[in-house]
Amino acid sequence: MEFSKITELLAGEPKYRLTQVNQAVFSDLAENWDDVTALPKILRERLKKECPMEIPAEISVSAGEDTVKALLKLSDGKFIETVLMRHEDGRNTVCVSSMVGCPMKCAFCATGEMGLMRKLTADEIITQVLFFARLLKKENERVGSVVFMGMGEPFLNYDNVMNAVRTMNSPEGFGIGARHISISTCGIFDGIKKLAKEDLALNLAISLHSSDDEVRRQLMPVAHGYEITELLAVIDEYIAATNRKVMFEYLLISGVNDTDEMALELAKLLKNKLCVVNLIQYNDTGAFIASSHNRMNRFKEILEVNGIQTTMRYRFGRDIKGACGQLATGRN
Ligand code: SF4
Incomplete structure (x- = not known):
């Protein structure tokens, strides 16, 4: 719309x-x-x-019905995907896209393979939330939170993302609390610095995925431009300015970034930071193999023993390719 x-x-x-x-x-x-x-x-x-109200979309629902993926058709005929995650405790989270495709080319991500087609407008971002808000209304439910973890790097579309966020947050819009809106970045320094100055207390998530510079460079080409310690210095400034906890996303890939040594190194890097690590099981995009549950548990244990708050996320919507790193429309 x-x-x-x-x-x-x-x-x-x-x-x-x-x-x-x-x-x-x-x-x-x-x-x-x-x-x-x-x-x-x-x-x-x-x-x-x-200003027609229709939102053209095709829906797929996961076998467990906890994930709904929508393929939305944009006014120029391009397609994007957006995902609704229905948590066991009744919360509903919409994972929105900020671009058609993505230029960042992370090795584990199907969206990255598409390259960047274009950035989304604020309206196109808001429409994704509206689509699921309407769907949930039919069940007397509502969108409780929004995460920018779909297609695209939100900080390379900063102004449109922030305009969309303001509508999501505004009482005249969806009225979703800023603390329930999260922006995830692969580590764009400028975006992190700008977000620190915003008057909205949004959540910041950083895709880290390795404690080793070389491995991170193999997984995420963006890391060729800087070292992990430089990224962490920018995050320290962000935490000092906002006093808000930062989430580090860490996709566990078998034999690549899931060893005991890497867990220890990660704990060392994040020691005394106001942060939480979110361990995510790798979702098959064909490039790598997921770490076993045992390995994930061990990695988590090492972080926790070393004083790092850690959460673990298994797969949402894997069967409908609606999980982290799997979004790619194949239609554009
Ligand atoms: S993980 Fe995110 S930043 Fe990296 S290619 Fe995929 S969509 Fe882009």
Whole structure:
């Protein structure tokens, strides 16, 4: 949906019309302007023509029904994927994309293989949340949190991402608390520094995936530009400025980054940092083999014994290729 057009369309209307429209779009989650009877018919007709509410999408649901993946068709015919994760405790998280494809070429990631096709607009990012908000409404549920962990590197599309975040957070938008919105980056220094200055207390997640520079460079070409210690220095500045805990994402890949030595090295690097490590089981994209549960548990144990707060995430939506690193539409 092109939300930015709404303001233009309402230019000559009384101010309260915008409130009514926001209420209809973001709170009532109307799917058709005809249903928004608070608006005069003539305005509804204009909105129908110039800002249609339909969101063209195809859905796949995982066998366990805990993951729903939507393939959304954009106005230029390109496709993106967005994922709803339904947690056991009833929370619903939407994993949004910020680009069609991605230029970062991480070796474990199907999106990276696509290369960058284009960046998404703020409207296209917001539409992903709206799509699942409407779906959940049918079950009397709502979107509780949003993570920027879908297709693309959010900090290479900073302004559009932040504009979308503001609508997600605003009481006139979805009203999702800033602490329930997370941005994940492969380590773009500029973006981390800018985020530290924002007036929103968002969560920052860093894709680290190795405690060794050489291994990280093999997995993530972005790491050719700097050493892990330089990245951690930027994160120290971020923590000092915000006093917010940073999450380090660590995908465990058999024989590549899951040894005891690497766990110890990671613990050393992160010692005394306000952070949590999220260990993620590798999702098969054909390039590597996932670490076993035993290996993952051992890695976690070493971090914890050394004082590092650690969580572990197994796969969400693996059977529908909706898991971390698996998003690639194959349609563009
Ligand atoms: S992991 Fe993220 S940053 Fe890396 S290629 Fe995939 S989408 Fe891009």
